[in-house]
Amino acid sequence: MxxxxxxxxxxxxxxxxxxxxxxxxxxxxxxxxxxxxxxxxxxxxxxxxxxxxxxxxxxxxxxxxxxxxxxxxxxxxxxxxxxAIAPGEPDYAAYCDFTYHADATITFPQTVYMRFALFEKDKGWEEAGHAYAKWFWKRLVKLEQRLETRDYLCADRFTVADICCGYALVLAERVGLDEGVPDSLKAYRDRLKAREGxxxxxxxxxxxxxxx
CATH class of the missing domain: 3.40.30.10 (Glutaredoxin)
Known part of the structure; x- marks a missing residue:
């Protein structure tokens, strides 16, 4: 077995x-x-x-x-x-880039925000947490521009890149970071959340x- x-x-x-x-x-x-x-x-x-x-x-x-x-x-x-997108397939580079972009660039400031503004507010670092919230919102520009003319990030289909970046948008909604999320990315998130998977x-x- x-x-x-x-x-x-x-x-x-x-x-x-x-x-x-x-x-x-x-x-x-x-x-x-x-x-x-x-x-x-x-x-x-x-x-x-x-x-x-x-x-x-x-x-x-x-x-x-x-x-x-x-x-x-x-x-x-x-x-x-x-x-997934295999080597040699169109958008392979974009697939790799956005999959890594999800944690290295987008989720990182979210985690710092959550620590200082939500979980450890008693330590007096709440203002630092909110500074990272603004950092997170600014870092969404790459996703926003990429999705201006497409429904998904790579190869005109849903991939792991959408799972990885989409999760950051789902998390934003749950932890009080939705204020600075563009409407276009909220619509993208809604498409992802509607999937049966x-x-x-x-x-x-x-x-x-x-x-x-």
Whole structure:
């Protein structure tokens, strides 16, 4: 019997990218939903992942902790699908760029905002958090321009790049960062959230002990 990949995550965290990709790709995974933040609420998790971060995918000998990489892995582990763009295919470079852009450029200021403006307000760094909110909004310009003439980021179809960047827009809506999100990107987010794969993934994580 083939071992089913195991995904450790917190509901609605960046690990949602992996849950969503699995649903879109038709890949069976086992979800292990942890309380947030797991390094404090589930300290035994540190024995599995010393970083204490989520997500973490365990697939045989493979151990992966980067949500965008996990999403791409799940979309291609049984061969390239329409969710990924292969080398030599048009928009391959754009696919790589936007998939990495999701965390390196967009989600990073969100996480700093959440820490200082939401989770650690008592430390007096709330103003710094709001500065990162403005940084996040300014960093959306690349997505906004890319989607001016297309429904999806790459190759005129829905791909992992949309999952990775789209999650950042979903998170913005949940944590109070929607004020500076352009209407065009809100419409893009609505298209993504209307997908059956998104809805199935959202429902799967609804049983989590605590959502971000």
């Amino acid at each position: 083939t071992e089913v990949p195991l995904l450790y995550t917190c509901a609605r965290s960046r690990g949602f990218r992996a849950t969503w990709a699995a649903e879109e790709a038709g890949i069976e995974i086992e979800l292990k939903l942890l309380p947030f933040p797991p390094r404090f609420q589930a300290p035994e998790y540190l024995e599995i992942n010393p970083l204490g971060t989520v997500p973490m995918l365990v697939d045989g000998e493979a151990r992966m902790t980067e949500s965008c990489a996990i999403a791409h892995y799940l979309a291609t582990k049984c061969g390239y699908t329409d969710l 998104f809805r199935r993934a959202w429902d799967r994580e609804s049983a989590g002990p605590g959502a971000i």
